[in-house]
Amino acid sequence: MRTAASTKMLEPGQKQKLTWTAPKQPGKVPFLCTFPGHWVRMKGEIVVRESFAADAR
Numbered sequence: 001m002r003t004a005a006s007t008k009m010l011e012p013g014q015k016q017k018l019t020w021t022a023p024k025q026p027g028k029v030p031f032l033c034t035f036p037g038h039w040v041r042m043k044g045e046i047v048v049r050e051s052f053a054a055d056a057r
């Protein structure tokens with residue numbers, strides 16, 4: 001698995017915008033915080049769907 005995007009290490013109160021291109025195929029993309037020990041709780045999945053419009057029906 002490769003890293004698709006990352007931010008610099010942020011200090012409390014700092015912000016950074018992160019953009020990336022989602023895969024064309026629907027699926028789940030994992031994300032996590034790489035600060036030591038944080039990955040245990042600071043993790044999740046971004047769900048890539050075919051279309052938001054299809055979900056609203």
Ligand SMILES: [Cu+2]
Pocket residue numbers: 033034035038039042
């Ligand atoms: Cu963290």
